[in-house]
Structure formats: C-alpha cells, structure tokens
Amino acid sequence: MGRLFPLTTTPGISxxxxxxxSGDRWxxxxxxxxxxxxxVRDAADGTAGPEVFMLRRVSEMEFAPSMHxxxxxGVDDRxxxxxxxxxxxxxxxxxxxxGCSPTEAQLYVAAAVRELFEECGVLLASPSASGPLAYVxxxxxxQVRADLVSRAVxxxxxxxxxxxxxRSDLVVAKAHWLTPEFEPRRYDTWFFAAVMPPSQTADGxxxxxxxxxxxxxxxxxxxxxxxxxxxxxxTVMCVxxxxxxxxxxxxxxxxxxxxxVMPEVVDAPGGAAMEVVERV
Numbered sequence: 156m157g158r159l160f161p162l163t164t165t166p167g168i169s170x171x172x173x174x175x176x177s178g179d180r181w182x183x184x185x186x187x188x189x190x191x192x193x194x195v196r197d198a199a200d201g202t203a204g205p206e207v208f209m210l211r212r213v214s215e216m217e218f219a220p221s222m223h224x225x226x227x228x229g230v231d232d233r234x235x236x237x238x239x240x241x242x243x244x245x246x247x248x249x250x251x252x253x254g255c256s257p258t259e260a261q262l263y264v265a266a267a268v269r270e271l272f273e274e275c276g277v278l279l280a281s282p283s284a285s286g287p288l289a290y291v292x293x294x295x296x297x298q299v300r301a302d303l304v305s306r307a308v309x310x311x312x313x314x315x316x317x318x319x320x321x322r323s324d325l326v327v328a329k330a331h332w333l334t335p336e337f338e339p340r341r342y343d344t345w346f347f348a349a350v351m352p353p354s355q356t357a358d359g360x361x362x363x364x365x366x367x368x369x370x371x372x373x374x375x376x377x378x379x380x381x382x383x384x385x386x387x388x389x390t391v392m393c394v395x396x397x398x399x400x401x402x403x404x405x406x407x408x409x410x411x412x413x414x415x416v417m418p419e420v421v422d423a424p425g426g427a428a429m430e431v432v433e434r435v
Contacts (some may be wrong), residue, residue, distance in 0.1 A: 157432035160388045160418070161425050167220070168338070172420040172427035175337035183336045186343040188259075190267035191227025193329065193393060194277060195403040196351040198371065205403040206371055207394065208275060208357045210364035218340045222385045223375065225346070225393070226274035227267070233309035234265035240314040242284035243324030252328055252409065253345065264323050267347045269310045273303050275357040275367065279326065279349060280319040288352050289319055304361075325349055327409045329396065332389040333417040335429065346393055348407045372398035388418055388431050 162169040194208040207225070214221045235258050244252075249260035272278040278291045291300075302308045314321060326347045334341035351357060359367020372394045378384035379391060386394070400406035418429035 157430045158388075159421070159423055160391070160429040160431065161423065162420075162427045162429065163425060165385065169427055171337055171339070172429075175420055176422050176427060181339075184339055184341045186333060186341040188230040188262060188266070189228060189342040189344040190230065190263050190270060191225045191344060191346055192267050192271045192326065193225050193346065193348040193397060193406075194271065194275065194351055194357060195348060195397060195400075195406055196369070197403045199369070203401065204371070204373075205397055205400055205406055206369045207397045208351070208359075209368060209370050209375065210274065210359055210361070211366035212363055213365045222387060222390070223379075224386075224390060226271050227344070228270045228274070229342070230262045230266040231269070231306065231309070232262075233311065234269060235259075235262040236309065236311045238315075239265060239311045240280075240320040241323060242281075242320040243322055245323075249323065253331070253413070263345045264326065264347075265310055265321060267326055267345070268321050268323075269303060271349070273300060274361045274363070275359050276300065277349075277352060277355050277357050279322045279352070280314055280317075281322055282318055282320075284320060284322075288322070288354055289317065291355060325352075327407055328413055329410050330389065330393060331413045331415050333415055335418050335420055337420050344389070346389065350403050350407050388429050389416070392431070 162172050195205040198204060198206050209223050210226060212220055212222050212224055246257035246261040249264055250257040253260050268279050278289055281288045299313055326349045328345060329348050330346040332344050375384055375394060379386050397406055416431060416433055418431045421428055421430045
C-alpha cells in the first residue's frame with residue numbers, strides 16, 4: 156500500500172474522483188508535457204535548511220485553483236527548436252538522464268528555464284557557458300518576459316537576440332509525475348530544481364498567481380496539515396524533500412532515481428483519496 160492523500164479539502168478533484176470510483180468513467184485525456192522548477196535558496200535568517208519559492212494559483216484557474224505550486228507550465232513546441240543556444244549538459248545527455256529522446260529532453264529543460272523566467276523573472280542564461288547570468292531587471296526585459304508569456308516570441312528568439320545561451324548546467328532533475336487518469340486535465344511533468352541566482356530577483360509577477368513568496372518548507376507543510384494551504388501530492392512530497400535538505404546547494408543535485416509516479420484514486424475510509432506508490 157502506498158501513501159494516501161485525502162481529497163475532502165479539494166471539492167472539484169474530490170467530486171470527479173468519487174464519480175470515477177462509482178463507475179462513471181470518461182475518455183482518459185492525453186497528458187500534456189510540462190516542467191516545473193523548485194527554486195531554492197538558503198534561509199534568509201541564517202537558520203539551517205533551504206527556502207523554496209512558491210506561487211498560489213488564483214481561484215479561477217481550471218487546473219489546481221488556489222493551490223500552492225512551483226513556477227512552471229506546459230511545454231511550447233518551439234522549446235525544442237534545433238538551434239536553441241545551449242550550454243551545459245547536451246540534450247543527448249539530458250535524454251539519458253530523463254529516459255527519453257534528446258528532442259523531448261530539450262523540450263522539458265528549455266520549458267523549465269522559460270517558465271521560470273515567465274512566472275518569477277529568473278532567467279538561467281548568460282553570454283557564455285560559464286560567465287555571470289544576464290541582468291534582467293529593467294523595463295526592457297519586463298517586455299521580453301511579457302512577449303514570452305503571450306507567445307509573441309520563442310525562447311530561442313530571445314536568447315539569439317540577446318546573445319545568450321541557456322544554462323542547462325544550472326538545473327537538475329528531481330522527480331517525474333503523471334496526473335491520474337480520472338482528471339480531465341493531465342500533465343506529464345518533470346520537476347527540476349535550481350539555486351536562486353544572487354544577481355536576480357524572484358518576483359512572482361504573473362496573472363496566474365495571487366501570492367508569491369519564499370517559504371520555509373516546514374511552515375508550509377504545517378499549514379497544509381492544518382488545511383490552511385492547499386497542495387497536490389507531487390508538490391507536498393517535493394516540499395518535504397526540500398525540508399529535509401541541509402542547504403540549497405545540497406538539494407540541487409540530480410536525484411538518483413526518478414521513476415514515473417502516477418497517483419491512483421482509491422476509496423479510502425474517509426472518502427476518495429489519491430494513493431501514491433513510488434516505483435523503482
């Protein structure tokens with residue numbers, strides 16, 4: 156038996172799960188590729204352990220409304236453009252780590268870098284393979300960010316125009332999750348991690364969130380247990396991993412194992428629940 160996550164506090168998900176368990180089945184949605192990033196830093200007050208940057212999605216969102224999430228989102232097909240300026244481990248090396256083709260691996264890694272910039276203003280790109288990261292704090296860069304969000308430009312176009320290369324060496328793979336079959340919106344999501352660059356600022360300036368903040372994982376988990384903060388199972392388990400890390404640098408290392416995890420809906424004593432069984 157795996158770990159159970161009750162759904163009683165998430166009405167929309169709970170209703171669909173209950174119908175699914177009762178035999179009211181519908182066509183299983185095709186998962187969409189997505190990437191999300193756990194952006195971490197050492198605690199600002201000097202205490203042990205890292206903080207993680209979190210967004211709370213607005214209540215009107217169709218997927219995960221009012222949930223605390225990491226910056227991230229769906230893959231854009233243009234993230235896989237062959238001439239995307241790139242440094243660090245190659246798409247081939249990333250494909251070996253993620254267990255997919257180099258093209259698919261590039262999509263996931265590039266989407267992680269792009270979504271991190273779109274949702275919190277942190278861009279993991281620099282003029283050279285080992286130099287300082289680009290400065291992206293002025294009004295001109297805010298417009299670039301808006302153009303990426305609207306899909307007016309691609310990540311490749313931004314990097315080429317600015318003479319930058321994507322820094323794939325600054326992100327690591329931590330987990331791989333697939334949305335359960337009963338949910339109408341499904342995502343095949345890679346969870347990455349990166350250390351907050353000291354030269355940039357995470358701002359959470361996105362219309363998809365009504366709150367953006369650095370949190371102590373233990374504090375957020377207590378709020379989750381008390382019912383005052385909402386998170387999906389993958390987020391809960393990833394926040395627990397951040398909590399257990401000694402430092403930001405300690406956390407930002409590739410996970411030894413990243414099996415695909417897909418929760419299953421089960422009929423638990425307290426009602427519908429998601430059961431998570433980590434496969435190796």
